[in-house]
Amino acid sequence: MGNVLVTGGFFMLLCLLCFLFQQTYIGDILVALNPFKYLPLYEKEVGRPLKSALPPHIFAVADRAYQSMLGRLAAGPKNQCIVISGESGAGKTESTKLLLRQIMELCKANSQLEQQILQVNPLLEAFGNAQTVMNDNSSRFGKYIQLRFFHTSVKGAKINEYLLEKSRVVHQDEGERNFHIFYCMLAGISKEDKEIYGLLDPLQYRYNSDDMLTHWSTKYREVCNAMDMVGFEEQEKVDMLTILAGILSLGNIAFEPTDSDGMKVTEMSVGWLKAAAGQFGVKEEELLKSLTCTMSVTRGEAIQRLHNQQQAEDARDSIAKVAYGRIFGWIVSKVNELLAPKVDPDVELSEIGILDIFGFENFAVNRFEQLCINLANEQLQFFFNHHIFLMEQKEYKEEGIEWEVISFKDNKPILVRIEFPLQYLLYLATNRDFVDKLNNKFKGTPHYEVVQGFNPLFTVIHYAGKVQYNAGGFLEKNRDTIPASIRGMFINSVTPLLSVLFAATISRTGTLMPRKAKVCLSLLICLSFIMQHSLGVLMEKMFAASPHFIRCVKPNSSKLPDLLDDKLVMAQLRYNGLLETVRIRRDGFSWRPSFAEFAERCMSIFILNVLKLVVLSADYRSVRCRRRYLALLKELQRKKEEQQELEERKRKEEEEELQRLLLIEQEKKSKNVVAMCIGLWQMAMPFDNDLYHLLGQPPHEEQAKEKHKQRRNTIRWFKETQARKVVQNGTVPCWFHGMISRRQAEDLLIDKPTGCFLIRVGQSREGYTLTYRGENRCRHYMIEMQNNGKYVILGEDRAHSSLPDLVEYHRHVGIQPFMELLTETCGQVSSPFLFSLFMPLDQSPVLQPSRPPALRKIRDKKSHLPTEQFNMGDENKAFPRLYPSIRLAMREIKEIQQVRSDSSPPDMVFMLLLKRNYVRINV
Ligand SMILES: Nc1ncnc2c1ncn2[C@@H]1O[C@H](COP(=O)(O)OP(=O)(O)OP(=O)(O)O)[C@@H](O)[C@H]1O
Secondary structure (H helix, E strand, C coil), X not given: CCCCCCCHHHHHHHHHHHHHHCXXXXXXXXXXXXXXXXXXXXXXXXXXXXXXCCCCCHHHHHHHHHHHHCCCCCCCCCCEEEEEECCCCCCHHHHHHHHHHHHHHHCCCCCHHHHHHXXXXXXXXXHHEECCCCCCCEECCEEEEEEEEECCEEEEEEEEEECCCHHHHCCCCCCCCCEHHHHHHHHHCCHHHHHHHCCCCHHHCCCCCCCCCCHHHHHHHHHHHHHHHHCCCHHHHHHHHHHHHHHHHHHCCCEEECCCCCEEECHHHHHHHHHXXXXXXXXXXXXHHHHHEEEEEECCEEEEEECCHHHHHHHHHHHHHHHHHHHHHHHHHHHHHHCCCCCCCCCCCEEEEEEECCCCCCCCCECHHHHHXXXXXXXXXXXXXXXXXXXXXXXXXXXXXXXXXXXXXXCHHHHHHHHHHHHHHHCCCCHHHHHHHHHHHHCCCCCEEECCCCCCEEEEEECCEEEEEECCCHHHHHHCCCCHHHHXXXXXXXXXXXXXXXXXXXXXXXXXXXXXXXXXXXXXXXXXXXXXXXXXXXXXXXXXXXXXXXXXXXXXXXXXXXXCCHHHHHHHHHHCCHHHHHHHHHHCXXXXXXXXXXXXXXXXXXXXXXXXXXXXXXXXXXXXHHHHHHHHHHHHHHHHHHHHHHHHHHHHHHHHHHHHHHHHHHHHHCHHHHHHHHHHHHHHCCCCCCHHHHCCCCCCHHHHHHHHHHHHHHHHHHHHHHHHHHCECCEECCCECCCCCHHHHHHHHXXXXXXXXXXXXXXXXXXXXXXXXXXXXXXXXXXXXXXXXXXXXXXXXXXXXXXXXXXXHCCCCCECCCCECCCCECCCCCCHHHHHHCCCCCCCCEECCCCCCCCCCCCCCCCCCCHHHCCCCHHHCCCCCCXXXXXXXXXXXXXXHXXXXXXXXXXXXXXXXXXXXXXXXXX
């Protein structure tokens, strides 16, 4: 891109390039155009590490960040950060997912952790994304994902979340929806579970705009799976759903005045009050009190202040917002706990951070949330300017390159001027006062405009354009707090999660800290303070790392593929600062490969030797530089030689494998004899039928002892924790083979059809291995047992409640990467008697007969199966801890609705209300 003229024509060229290839570079800044359709671009290269010098591609950015973190490119090892920006719907979240996927691919060590990290996004999306007019899957929070590495492999991850738009829980504008999770839950849970949680028809909830779409039930399964994969416990999931149900019921409570100046719950919504109390696990009277009055203590005296209608509704909505915000915060802190690196604290880890934060927003009415979002974007633009303009020009100056200083739109004054006054919000009495204060202070300055009139309006001229804000509600939103009495009520809830959520404190950066009991200072709860502080911490981290920028561009506002609105695209390129960026890149040095990158392109040993001569004869400003280049060349030469060695080793291994197969073939002939020996040996040591013992090759005594100990431990583990799960209704499934070796499993499967499988207990570790006959060889997959009791095939993205579930699932969905299906089971060699030896005493299992071979195409594509096909193992089912009054509440709500929908005569409704004591008759 370096020497293209910066004219309108250039922009057209840039647009064209983007349109044709979806991605292009300005220097090293990736410009990615949202295609709004599936592109094979992201399929074929995955798995193959790309070099950063390859054509513009998001995977190349991932590669550059990864290699730079390891110090394999120009500079030494350093933490990296990737900043993704663009307006709402431009493709930031999708880009984040692609980046994560590619980084996980690059550091692949085939550990479960990589899959867990990939599952964090669907989980956060369900709770933090919603449909808006701009984007059907808009992130209503910002996130900074820190991936932590030790050398080349990932060891953990940490998420920082910013400014969740909680107001969406209680109000959605036209064409917008609530957070996805509400729709997922209502569409996805079974009819019986709905009864248990006290949930009714989705359309009955005020907080739940719009109708239900069927795809939400699939999404619900994905969310549940993501929670299982990341490691959430079943009971935690259930408690969380109960709280969500409580929020929905709470939203349906309406108020009306009493005769004595106070407020009461309307007759129609008494059932909802009961339901919410039951779901929150709190007393109905307490919940009612917290909605209709505020208790405060002045000079040791408790004072009760009755609410008016608006205050009662505000109290209801703020409970819903706080409860939801805390659930979200809890999910993030739980994810951080589960994915925390399990390494010695002294071990120094390197890091790649990915920032996906909401884009600049300018709506018909812009509120407190928009001001916070736009100020966060100002910060990011400042970070971008700092790196692209200030640092770049500084570098040229330092290198002694002749240079004409380039001016750019510096947004620092806005940050200083507008961010600081947000602190006034805490001390002012009304929203009008806030606007008056701003007007007095900034009238006549270049980034601020006074708006005349009664309404509390003001205009800020942001780097991306002019935005008028309505300060109505600023003070209240900024406080974002609930009275201590309400907090106390939730702390005493019978749902432990609710009590944890409300007892938790919020840190200065807005993180929920569940285990600390210290009460938060009111200053810390104020949103503007949290926002400024958390962004400050983020900026510090980012300034300490090497940045990579991805600018996402939205091609049109209709969210359509193959449509480019050039005005819209131009506007984005301009306010993103890309015009000035092109200028600086054009006049400067646009392509700066590191010496290593350059040398790596000439991977023949001959060219490397030529390069060495060039380096030796060149004139350098520093001796160190020459030494470094020579060292790099040496390293490259070593790599080349290593590669040759590796290829040789691979060839030898293949030969050995062939030999081994021949040997197996021979052994097969004497199978009958061996089987008899196995039987005898098993009498001595059930489920440990290792052939070494039989074939007279006793291992070293110490090793044998150690092996024996490991096996005993595994058998104990199996007996105590697994036997009951594997044996169902007294029957051992025919695919279960106890503790046989890898070799034996292969022998058993050698003449079996493709897809024939068995599951065996590990000999040296507590866990299972799935072995099946693949297309041309046997394949072995470790089955991970997660702490939450779920079973996952290593490398797969699906968690299962039991082994039968896992087996059943993979009869229909292929196993990665070969996508082969499990078909028929491989019958056991052991007798029921032997199985009984390692089963708990109260169980005497019967072996299940083998299933006849299923006529199924082995390479089926991953199919999406109806949810009913996989039951979730009911024995592990957790139940919500609700007050039993919830049943009564549900019945009441249904009865009242029934009467209404039957359009019964008014006296009948009256009679029913009378029966329920909702109406009093004054005689
Ligand atoms: N690379 C891509 N390939 C195909 N479709 C894409 C791609 N990137 C984005 N999209 C489409 O555009 C939609 C919006 O993208 P995305 O949610 O990533 O935007 P965003 O910039 O994160 O928006 P917000 O700031 O509102 O969260 C996606 O739901 C998807 O339909």
